[in-house]
Each structure stands twice: as C-alpha cells, then as structure tokens.
Amino acid sequence: xxxxxxxxxxxxxxxxxxxxxxxxxxxxxxxxxxxxxxxxxxxxxxxxxxxxxxxxxxxxxxxxxxxxxxxxxxxxxxxxxxxxxxxxxxxxxxxxxxxxxxxxxxxxxxxxxxxxxxxxxxxxxxxxxxxxxxxxxxxxxxxxxxxxxxxxxxxxxxxxxxxxxxxxxxxxxxxxxxxxxxxxxxxxxxxxxxxxxxxxxxxxxxxxxxxxxxxxxxxxxxxxxx
Amino acid sequence: xxxxxxxxxxxxxxxxxxxxxxxxxxxxxxxxxxxxxxxxxxxxxxxxxxxxxxxxxxxxxxxxxxxxxxxxxxxxxxxxxxxxxxxxxxxxxxxxxxxxxxxxxxxxxxxxxxxxxxxxxxxxxxxxxxxxxxxxxxxxxxxxxxxxxxxxxxxxxxxxxxxxxxxxxxxxxxxxxxxxxxxxxxxxxxxxxxxxxxxxxxxxxxxxxxxxxxxxxxxxxxxxxx
DNA sequence: GTCTATAATACGATAGAC
DNA sequence: GTCTATCGTATTATAGAC
Numbered sequence: 277x278x279x280x281x282x283x284x285x286x287x288x289x290x291x292x293x294x295x296x297x298x299x300x301x302x303x304x305x306x307x308x309x310x311x312x313x314x315x316x317x318x319x320x321x322x323x324x325x326x327x328x329x330x331x332x333x334x335x336x337x338x339x340x341x342x343x344x345x346x347x348x349x350x351x352x353x354x355x356x357x358x359x360x361x362x363x364x365x366x367x368x369x370x371x372x373x374x375x376x377x378x379x380x381x382x383x384x385x386x387x388x389x390x391x392x393x394x395x396x397x398x399x400x401x402x403x404x405x406x407x408x409x410x411x412x413x414x415x416x417x418x419x420x421x422x423x424x425x426x427x428x429x430x431x432x433x434x435x436x437x438x439x440x441x442x443x444x445x446x447x448x449x450x451x452x453x454x455x456x457x458x459x460x461x462x463x464x465x466x467x468x469x470x471x472x473x474x475x476x477x478x479x480x481x482x483x484x485x486x487x488x489x490x491x492x493x494x495x496x497x498x499x500x501x502x
Numbered sequence: 503x504x505x506x507x508x509x510x511x512x513x514x515x516x517x518x519x520x521x522x523x524x525x526x527x528x529x530x531x532x533x534x535x536x537x538x539x540x541x542x543x544x545x546x547x548x549x550x551x552x553x554x555x556x557x558x559x560x561x562x563x564x565x566x567x568x569x570x571x572x573x574x575x576x577x578x579x580x581x582x583x584x585x586x587x588x589x590x591x592x593x594x595x596x597x598x599x600x601x602x603x604x605x606x607x608x609x610x611x612x613x614x615x616x617x618x619x620x621x622x623x624x625x626x627x628x629x630x631x632x633x634x635x636x637x638x639x640x641x642x643x644x645x646x647x648x649x650x651x652x653x654x655x656x657x658x659x660x661x662x663x664x665x666x667x668x669x670x671x672x673x674x675x676x677x678x679x680x681x682x683x684x685x686x687x688x689x690x691x692x693x694x695x696x697x698x699x700x701x702x703x704x705x706x707x708x709x710x711x712x713x714x715x716x717x718x719x720x721x722x723x724x725x726x727x728x
Numbered sequence: 729g730t731c732t733a734t735a736a737t738a739c740g741a742t743a744g745a746c
Numbered sequence: 747g748t749c750t751a752t753c754g755t756a757t758t759a760t761a762g763a764c
Contacts, residue, residue, distance in 0.1 A: 294747065313626030315541065318739065329749060334741060336747095390626075396681045397623025400539030410685040436705070441698040444691050445679055452678025453671060455622045459636040465670050472667040479662070483709055520729065544757065555731060560759060562729095 298336050300326050305347040310387040314398035317344070345408050348395055352412040355379075355388060359419060369484070372423050373477040380450060381470050389454040396451060417443050431487045524562050526552050531573040536613035540624035543570070571634050574621055578638040581605075581614060585645060595710070598649055599703040606676065607696050615680040622677060643669045657713040 304326025308317045311325070319340050323330040337343045362375045383389050392413075399406045421443035428434045457466035530552025534543045537551070545566050549556040563569045588601045609615050618639075625632045646669035654660045683692035 297747080311627070313623075315624060316627065319741085320739075330740095331742085331750085332748065338741095340740070393678075393681070394623060394626060396685060397539075397620060398541060399685060400620060401537075401542065406685045410689075413682065413685065433705075436701070438694070438698055438701070441694045444682065445675060445695055445698075448678035448680075448682045448691075448695075449671060449675040450678065451681060452619075452676065453674035455619075455677060455681075456639065456670065456674045459622060459625060459632045459639065463636075465674075468664070468667045469671055469674075472664055472671070475662065475664070479659075486712070523729080545759085546757075556758095557732085557760085558730065564759095566758075 294336065297328065297332060300328065301333060301336055301343060302347045302350055304328075305343045306351060306387075306391055309344070309347075309391045309394050314394040317394075319343075341405055344395060345405070345412075348391060348409065349412050351388060351391065352416070355383065356415055356419065363419075363423065369427050369481060370477075372427065373473070373481075376423070377470060377473045377477070380473075384450075384454060384466055384470070389450055390458065393451050393455045397455075413447065417447050420446050427484065431484045433484075433487055520562065523554065523558060526554060527559060527562055527569060528573040528576055530554075531569045532577060532613075532617055535570070535573075535617045535620050540620040543620075545569075567631055570621060571631070571638075574617060574635065575638050577614060577617065578642070581609065582641055582645070589645075589649070595653055595707060596703075598653065599699075599707075602649065603696065603699045603703070606699075610676075610680065610692055610696065615676055616684065619677050619681045619684075623681070639673065643673050646672050653710065657710050659710075659713055 319333040424439040534551045545559040650665040
C-alpha cells in the first residue's frame with residue numbers, strides 16, 4: 277500500500293500537497309456515477325472523467341470502493357449542512373414543507389439522489405461497503421425524523437405514528453421514485469412527485485389542523501385502535 | 503445469432519424442446535439476482551446457480567440483458583395475476599388494504615422487490631433496457647392507481663389528489679425502502695414498514711371516513727386551495 | 729441442444745521509471 | 747506525486763466438436 281497517510285501540517289490557506297488531486301478525484305467519481313451509473317463507474321472511467329491517470333485513484337484512496345464512499349460521505353455532509361441551515365430558519369409546518377420541497381428539488385436536479393440510488397443498488401451483498409453507506413444515510417433519516425416529530429407535535433398523533441418508520445419511508449420514497457423516474461425520463465415522474473408534494477402538503481396541513489383541534493375525535497380513537 | 507427462433511408446434515401437455523432449459527435459465531437468473539445483486543449476475547454466475555453451461559444462456563436468449571428482461575417480465579406477469587385475483591375478492595377499503603399488505607409482504611419475502619430494485623438500478627443510462635423494464639412496471643402502477651381511485655371515490659378527494667402520481671410514489675416507495683433495508687438487514691427497516699402499514703391503513707381509514715362525511719369541510723376546502 | 733475452448737475486451741491493482 | 751506498463755483475472759460472446 278502506498279497510501280500517503282498522515283501528512284505534514286500545511287500553512288493555513290494553502291492546500292496540502294495532493295489535496296487538490298484528491299478533490300478532483302472525488303468530484304470526478306460523483307460526475308461519473310451520475311453519468312454512467314454504478315456499473316460504469318470504474319477507476320478508469322473516473323480517471324477519464326477527471327482527466328487524470330488511473331493509477332492516481334489507487335495511490336490516493338487505495339481502492340475504487342474507498343473513492344466512492346469518501347465521495348458520498350463528503351456530498352452527504354455538505355448537503356446536510358445546507359438542510360440544517362435552511363430548516364433552522366423555517367420552524368413552522370408550511371416553512372418546513374417549503375424547505376424540504378425546495379432542497380429536495382435541488383438534490384434531484386444536481387443528481388445527488390441518483391448518486392445515492394446507484395451506490396445503494398451497487399452495495400448489494402457487500403457487508404462493509406453497505407455498513408459505511410448506511411452510516412451516511414443515518415443523519416438524513418434523523419433529520420427527517422426530527423421534522424416529522426415537529427410536525428406531529430400537538431396533533432395528538434405523536435404517540436400513534438412511528439416517526440422513525442415514516443422517516444425511513446420518506447427517505448426511501450425519494451430514492452425509489454428517482455430510480456423509477458430514470459427508467460423513463462420522458463415521463464416526468466420525479467417532477468410530478470415534487471409538484472404533487474405541494475398539493476399533499478396542503479392536504480396534510482388541513483388534516484393535521486383537524487386533528488390538532490380535536491385530538492380525541494372518533495376518527496383518532498378509531499385509528500389508534502388499528 | 504444461433505437463436506432457435508420460432509419452433510415447431512408441440513403436442514399439448516408436452517413441453518417444446520429446450521423449453522425446460524429456458525425455464526431453468528429464467529429461474530436461475532432470478533435466483534442469482536436475489537443472491538448476488540445486479541453486479542453479480544453474469545452469464546457465468548447464472549449458469550453456476552442453475553447447474554448448466556454458460557453458453558446456453560446465449561444460445562437460448564442471445565444476451566444476458568435478454569435473460570434478465572425475460573425473467574422479470576415473466577415474474578411480473580405471474581405476480582400481477584395473483585394480485586388481480588385476490589383484489590377482485592376484496593372490493594372494500596379494509597379488504598384492499600389487507601390484500602395489498604399481504605401480497606406485498608409476500609413479494610418482499612420472495613425477493614421480488616429485490617429483483618426489481620436491482621434491475622432498476624442496473625438499467626441506469628441504458629436506453630433500450632430501461633424502456634422494456636419500465637414497460638413491466640406500468641401494469642403495476644396501473645393496478646395501484648385503480649386501487650387508489652377506488653379508495654378515494656366518494657371521499658371528495660378524487661378531484662384533488664392526482665391518483666397516478668400517488669401510485670408512482672407508492673410503487674417507488676417499496677423499491678426505495680427495500681433497497682435501503684438491504685443496506686442494513688439487521689435494522690429490520692422493511693419489516694417495520696410493512697408492520698406500520700396496518701397502523702397507517704387504520705389512520706387513513708379514519709381520515710377518509712372524516713372526509714366522506716364532510717366532503718366540503720373547511721379543511722378540505724383549505725387543502726384544495728393549495 | 730449441449731458441451732469445450734477460446735477470442736476479444738475490460739477490470740482492479742501493482743511495480744517501477746521519472 | 748504522477749506517469750507508463752503490465753500482471754492476473756473476470757467478463758461477453760462466438761466457433762466448432764459432439
């Protein structure tokens with residue numbers, strides 16, 4: 277292994293030697309995943325995309341898997357920061373829905389969901405790869421979970437609805453719909469889903485308001501009996 | 503191309519020559535997709551799973567893609583028949599939900615969703631493969647669409663909710679959650695989702711009953727304004 | 729219809745020159 | 747740190763014996 281390992285400290289404002297190349301490799305890896313899918317993302321295709329030599333992938337990351345995981349971890353972290361920032365500024369339900377729709381639309385357009393979907397599919401049956409990939413999904417599910425709990429708070433449904441499962445379902449929905457949407461890009465499935473989110477949000481708002489003002493209504497009681 | 507092409511007619515009750523092998527290959531293809539994922543499903547691994555020679559895949563189907571598409575089309579058709587039959591016997595809402603949960607649980611357990619998820623992921627960027635795979639999803643979305651419309655009928659929501667988009671979202675959700683669930687099989691995400699379906703169904707029932715008995719309520723009007 | 733053998737190609741990864 | 751060259755191995759697909 278010729279991993280550069282821990283490097284000397286570098287003057288502030290200056291990049292560590294090779295750091296530029298590392299970033300280029302990560303960028304190229306994401307671009308390739310978006311354009312070619314998991315199957316088409318090899319050390320050679322990544323190098324072709326980024327315009328550098330194939331051997332650099334192994335010099336800097338040791339393996340293709342390590343590049344992909346590093347790339348998705350970096351992407352996930354960056355997007356998560358964006359989400360948290362915007363959500364903090366929109367504490368009520370309409371605000372949360374608006375932010376969620378807005379940032380999810382960005383993710384879809386940037387191809388972030390494509391990257392995640394492709395990696396998830398490619399992770400099949402590979403234990404260590406799956407473990408690390410799952411770890412980069414957890415903070416997202418946590419974030420959705422928090423938002424769901426905030427929305428449910430004071431509606432009388434907080435004890436009935438398992439918010440974590442709902443969060444998993446919502447996260448999974450975007451992965452699945454994006455995958456389905458790419459099967460037939462002409463169909464505009466993803467766009468339809470995003471557009472429908474507004475309608476659904478309006479509906480949900482009305483329903484939750486109903487539950488909020490009558491949290492021990494017959495419907496709620498009936499529902500909790502399951 | 504050494505495709506056997508159209509074959510002579512065969513006495514009823516008897517299989518056409520090579521038909522047994524064709525079926526074995528399709529079975530092996532699905533088993534391999536379940537066990538190894540899309541990446542691990544090659545002509546050689548399919549042959550290894552089924553205990554036959556690798557060259558037979560090309561003799562009978564011409565290419566690996568053709569085996570996979572034929573296999574999923576056969577599977578989709580068979581499952582669709584099962585769905586339709588059971589749904590016909592359960593015309594009301596509780597019945598529909600029960601059947602849906604039941605048959606979906608079967609699909610998950612048999613690995614049908616895994617097969618679909620893997621193929622969808624592997625189809626990325628391959629136009630003709632995607633087109634045919636999308637075609638085998640359409641009847642499913644149609645079926646879900648019909649069920650959604652039946653549930654919505656008479657609730658006053660039929661004109662507000664775009665049932666087709668909801669159907670796409672529901673279909674996509676199962677694909678996505680299944681993929682996410684396989685990232686960390688220990689987490690029991692898929693099982694949790696299915697278990698939660700009952701609770702959600704109960705809730706939904708209560709909500710729809712509410713809308714049904716007051717289809718021009720303030721909440722409904724507010725929701726339709728978006 | 730099923731087999732063996734093989735051609736042509738792509739891959740991950742490494743060695744070693746610079 | 748980046749390059750060329752290469753090893754070993756996997757793949758799809760085909761040719762041809764049986």
